[in-house]
Amino acid sequence: MSQTTSDRARAARHVEPIKPPKKGKNSVVGFYQTAIGKKYVMAISGIMLLGFVFFHMIGNLKIYLGEDDFNHYAEFLRELLVPIVPRTVVLWLMRGGLVIAFVAHIHSAYTLTVINKKARPVGYQSPRDYQVADYAARTMRYTGIIVGLYLIYHLMQLTWGVGGTEFERGDAYANVVHGLENVPIALVYIVANIALGIHIFHGAWSMFQSLGLNNPRFNSWRKYFAIAFSAIITIGNVSIPIAVMTGIAK
Amino acid sequence: MKLTLKVWRQAGPQDKGQFETHQLDDISDEMSFLEMLDVLNERLNQQGVEEIAFDHDCREGICGTCSLMINGQPHGPQRGTATCQLHMRKFNDGDTIVIEPWRAKAFPIIRDLVVNRSAFDRIIEAGGYITAPTGSPQDANEILVPKEAADAAMDAAACIGCGACVAACPNGAAQLFTSAKLGHLNLLPQGQPERLKRTEAMVDVMEQYFGSCTNYGECESACPKSISIDFIAQMNRDFASSKLRNRRLQGQR
Numbered sequence: 001m002s003q004t005t006s007d008r009a010r011a012a013r014h015v016e017p018i019k020p021p022k023k024g025k026n027s028v029v030g031f032y033q034t035a036i037g038k039k040y041v042m043a044i045s046g047i048m049l050l051g052f053v054f055f056h057m058i059g060n061l062k063i064y065l066g067e068d069d070f071n072h073y074a075e076f077l078r079e080l081l082v083p084i085v086p087r088t089v090v091l092w093l094m095r096g097g098l099v100i101a102f103v104a105h106i107h108s109a110y111t112l113t114v115i116n117k118k119a120r121p122v123g124y125q126s127p128r129d130y131q132v133a134d135y136a137a138r139t140m141r142y143t144g145i146i147v148g149l150y151l152i153y154h155l156m157q158l159t160w161g162v163g164g165t166e167f168e169r170g171d172a173y174a175n176v177v178h179g180l181e182n183v184p185i186a187l188v189y190i191v192a193n194i195a196l197g198i199h200i201f202h203g204a205w206s207m208f209q210s211l212g213l214n215n216p217r218f219n220s221w222r223k224y225f226a227i228a229f230s231a232i233i234t235i236g237n238v239s240i241p242i243a244v245m246t247g248i249a250k
Numbered sequence: 251m252k253l254t255l256k257v258w259r260q261a262g263p264q265d266k267g268q269f270e271t272h273q274l275d276d277i278s279d280e281m282s283f284l285e286m287l288d289v290l291n292e293r294l295n296q297q298g299v300e301e302i303a304f305d306h307d308c309r310e311g312i313c314g315t316c317s318l319m320i321n322g323q324p325h326g327p328q329r330g331t332a333t334c335q336l337h338m339r340k341f342n343d344g345d346t347i348v349i350e351p352w353r354a355k356a357f358p359i360i361r362d363l364v365v366n367r368s369a370f371d372r373i374i375e376a377g378g379y380i381t382a383p384t385g386s387p388q389d390a391n392e393i394l395v396p397k398e399a400a401d402a403a404m405d406a407a408a409c410i411g412c413g414a415c416v417a418a419c420p421n422g423a424a425q426l427f428t429s430a431k432l433g434h435l436n437l438l439p440q441g442q443p444e445r446l447k448r449t450e451a452m453v454d455v456m457e458q459y460f461g462s463c464t465n466y467g468e469c470e471s472a473c474p475k476s477i478s479i480d481f482i483a484q485m486n487r488d489f490a491s492s493k494l495r496n497r498r499l500q501g502q503r
């Protein structure tokens with residue numbers, strides 16, 4: 001069979017896809033299989049995590065009210081909705097939700113990164129590659145990894161008590177103070193929380209875009225919200241190791 | 251003007267390619283960027299050297315054919331214009347200019363600075379039109395369109411399909427192009443019947459070829475028509491509706 005000119009032209013125009021076509025499943029699972037669906041999952045799990053980070057910080061600021069208030073708050077978390085449900089049930093439900101949000105956030109980030117690396121295998125040689133993307137946007141993957149590793153250490157130290165610092169179950173205040181008296185550990189906390197602030201600065205803006213929440217009436221507020229939110233979280237969190245180091249909390 | 255050009259040369263799709271350096275010393279600042287390349291090509295031609303292949307057609311910023319990555323900026327340093335609208339007065343005497351082709355898996359290099367952008371055609375084929383009977387034209391104003399909606403649709407319709415958004419994107423994503431094409435139709439009454447079907451089909455094809463959006467905003471800054479990333483948000487929203495909404499109830503608010 002002879003090849004016609006238009007066959008040859010078509011072959012010349014052929015571009016290899018990076019992904020096979022979708023099989024048109026209109027379900028939640030089918031939605032997650034698309035890249036935009038993954039961005040929705042990233043944004044929704046991100047909102048859950050932002051909520052956690054916010055209330056975690058508010059709770060931790062009780063450290064400034066002293067030992068009794070702080071430990072009372074820690075105990076309150078275990079007693080949530082008691083006696084409707086048994087003690088610690090709500091706490092465990094919240095922990096379960098957070099674990100799911102974390103896994104979803106990391107899985108979608110990982111799979112999207114793989115797609116993106118495939119879509120742009122060769123970079124440019126010219127010095128200026130980025131025109132407007134800010135530092136936070138460009139370092140999401142790294143700040144995310146720093147925060148993830150820090151989170152593991154933080155849990156080991158102050159939840160499971162295996163972080164190598166003095167730990168006594170139930171005495172949250174003393175555990176925090178003993179944990180952060182050590183200057184290198186306090187510095188790790190400060191650096192990790194700054195990384196967290198940078199990460200959520202991009203995330204808190206980006207989520208509106210991913211969820212399609214776009215309206216000329218509030219668009220300009222999205223950036224202000226991200227700045228204010230990440231600044232509050234960073235200042236609140238970083239202040240705690242500083243307070244312990246300077247002896248404000250002891 | 252004296253200039254040093256570092257130009258990407260690549261004999262064919264399979265060739266490895268490399269930079270080639272050229273000195274030019276007779277460039278007037280009134281020339282357009284493409285005229286400067288014409289001067290160079292003419293000289294190469296006289297020397298019996300193969301000319302540098304680059305895409306161009308209208309040379310007035312409306313066809314979307316021209317496509318150069320100039321010093322790491324798609325369409326060069328001037329915002330809101332295509333390469334063909336760029337003039338040499340934007341550069342200084344003695345400058346070194348690095349010229350590269352668009353880089354993306356979906357845009358394979360054909361030769362030198364020319365890339366194959368037919369993945370865009372695949373996206374358009376999937377739904378970048380309205381299914382309407384042809385025939386004699388309708389009366390003007392038979393379908394009323396609110397002024398604001400018409401303006402927004404017109405902003406989206408300004409996309410010339412050049413591919414600078416993909417070239418600028420570190421993820422090789424075509425979100426800005428696809429959302430502009432969708433926004434153009436999805437904002438108008440004529441586009442409503444196929445709105446969800448169109449969004450789903452075009453996004454699915456887009457994702458077969460291109461990367462995904464991380465909200466860098468590089469595309470918007472590179473776009474010669476300054477298309478806004480607001481259209482990307484709208485596309486995300488329509489795409490979620492297309493997947494999750496019952497189409498029988500599409501008219502329900």
Ligand code: SF4
Pocket residue numbers: 408409410411412413414415416426427430472473474475476477
């Ligand atoms: S959106 Fe802008 S940069 Fe992208 S193809 Fe259209 S005109 Fe070019």
Ligand code: FES
Pocket residue numbers: 305306307308309310311312313314315316332333334335410
């Ligand atoms: S040559 Fe037509 S837009 Fe540049």
